[in-house]
Amino acid sequence: MTTHPTPPAPVPVTPPAPAPATLAATRERLWAALDARDEHAAAATVFAARDAGIPVEDLLLDVIGPVQAKVGREWAAGRLTVAQEHAVTAIQDRVIAALAHRIPGPRPAGGPTGGRVTVACVDGEWHALPARLLAEVLRGRGFTVDYLGAQVPTPHLIAHLHQNGSDTVALSSSLPVRLPTAHAAITAVQAVGLPVLVGGAAFGPDGRYARLLGADGWAPDARAAADLLAVGLRRPGDAPSTPEQGLPHLLDQEYTLVTRTRVQLTRDVLAGLEAKVPAMAAYSAQQRDRTAEDIAHIVDFLAASLYTDDAELFVGFLSWTAGILRARGVPVGALLAALDLLADAQRDFPRARAHLAAGHRALTRIPTPPTPGPHA
Ligand code: B12
Structure with a gap:
């Protein structure tokens, strides 16, 4: 009888260690890829993390979502141009699409379905x-x-x-x-x-x-x-x-009237600002258009705050705008002047005047340049 030597115990095959795929590391890598506008690297980062075991839902909500919010912060701080923001958002959209194609479709008939x-x-x-x-x-x-x-x-x-x-x-x-x-x-x-x-x-x-x-x-x-x-x-x-x-305060018609006169209000405030702020005489046509857009935006937020009857909505928007202006080295003085001109135009609208006054107080209280938050 011959004896065979006992076969050696199988050596456990250690899979090659995947790159650490923590959510934080994946966010950093995704941001670096987006910052370089490298779509392939962005998709590869997300798929590597998925292959390393991070669920698709976590990638969507704890990686892609927060990185997109960072895009907003970088733009608000003046570190990303509008065109770069557009390019990055478009890449994120395509990465989501690619990831979504790996999600199984609706559960089969008879199985659990969410409707x-x-x-x-x-x-x-x-x-x-x-x-x-x-x-x-x-x-x-x-x-x-x-x-x-x-x-x-x-x-x-x-x-x-x-x-x-x-x-x-x-x-x-x-x-x-x-x-x-x-x-x-x-x-x-x-x-x-x-x-x-x-x-x-x-x-x-x-x-x-x-x-x-x-x-x-x-x-x-x-x-x-x-x-x-x-x-x-x-x-x-x-x-x-x-x-x-549902919103009895709307009966005072302030929201309706501000909305209806939006175009004229914007024109009047722009003309008033040009009379008040001598530096505006040197504005290019493009700068003038941007200022008109900013004023129209202020009027729209005032209208929204009247609709909800919540001055905080208007105050939050003004604080955000002041942060954006400061990040671009623009003094907030013109913003305060625009509020004063709007208040003059809203003489017969007590709610609008109260919201404008709350905005004015908030702006004069902001001591140091705030860092605009994701949804400031
Ligand atoms: C990308 C972007 C754009 C793109 C949008 C392209 C696109 N395909 O989406 C473009 C360039 C078009 C754009 C335009 C503008 N934008 Co923009 N934009 C952004 C940015 C950078 C990212 C938005 C985003 O995707 N966020 C990421 C996700 C994850 O956000 P999220 O809200 O947390 O989403 C979650 C929840 O809200 C919730 N949720 C969302 N929807 C729903 C629905 C239901 C039913 C439920 C239950 C839950 C739910 O679930 C989501 C996932 O968990 C934000 C910055 C930011 N921080 O969000 C600015 C931002 C929203 N934009 C802003 C502004 C001002 C504008 C413009 C007015 C700029 C301008 N002057 O033209 C225009 C307005 C356009 C318009 N008419 O809508 C401001 C808004 C400021 C304010 N005070 O309201 C922000 C905050 C920028 C900033 N940092 O200041 N923008």
Whole structure:
């Protein structure tokens, strides 16, 4: 009998150590790739992290989302041009698309399904990326998602719901100036019997404007939104049928009149500023256009603060604007002068004057240049 030597115990094969794929490291690598406008490196970073075990949902919300917010901070601080911001956002969008194609489709019939959700940005809202993140997170959680993208006119949204059906509508808005439009969209969707979930920076960090506008639900981020939808939203019951019923302060017509006279107000304030600020005589046509845009933006935020009857909305916007101006070496004196001119024009509007005064006080109180936050 021959004996064979005992075969050696198999040597455990140690897989090559993957590059550490912590969320923080992935964010840093993604940012470096985006900063270099290197789309391939950006996609490779995200896919390497996914292969190393980071779930797609975490990549969407804890890597791509925060890096996109950093894009905003870098732009606000004057370290990224508008064109660079556009290029970076476009790359992020394509990385999300590539990642989304790895998410399995809706669960098979008979299996668990979260139902059909229509995700759309309100009319005029260009910030589609937050809504896209939400759409992909919901898809990953087993919902069937109809993603309609940026600025969806309310009549088209309603027509789409009639034609395609939906269990819930998720409306996204990043700019508070879109709140009146969001209100109209919420009311219109509820009128066809569907519940509306809202989200995005426009609704405030605590969702206060979502409650004010009668939405059926609000969530601060896509994870919380998916959790909420998994439990189910109540269908609209006794929501006020006209804005005035839910927002009695609108009866004073201040919002309506400021909105209606927006163009004239902007022209008057620009002319007033040119008379008050001698340096503006040397402005190029482009600088003049930018100043007119800034004034129109101030008027729009004033209108939004009148709509919500919340001076804090206006104050927050002015503080953010002051931060942007300071980062570009522009004194805030012209901003204060513009507020004074607006207050003169709003002589008969006590709420508008109160909001303008609150903004004035806040600007004169800011002692040092603030660092603009992601949603300041
Ligand atoms: C990219 C970008 C743009 C792009 C948008 C392109 C695109 N495809 O999205 C473009 C260039 C078009 C753009 C335009 C403008 N922008 Co912009 N933009 C940004 C930026 C840098 C990133 C936005 C983003 O994607 N954020 C990342 C995601 C993760 O944000 P998020 O809100 O946290 O999203 C989560 C939640 O909100 C929630 N959520 C979102 N939607 C929904 C919906 C539902 C139903 C639920 C439940 C939850 C939910 O889930 C998301 C994921 O967890 C931000 C800066 C920032 N910090 O966000 C500025 C920012 C929003 N923009 C700003 C401004 C001012 C503008 C312009 C007015 C500039 C101008 N003068 O033209 C225009 C307005 C255009 C318009 N009419 O809408 C300001 C707004 C300031 C303010 N006080 O409101 C910001 C904050 C820039 C800054 N740092 O100051 N912008």
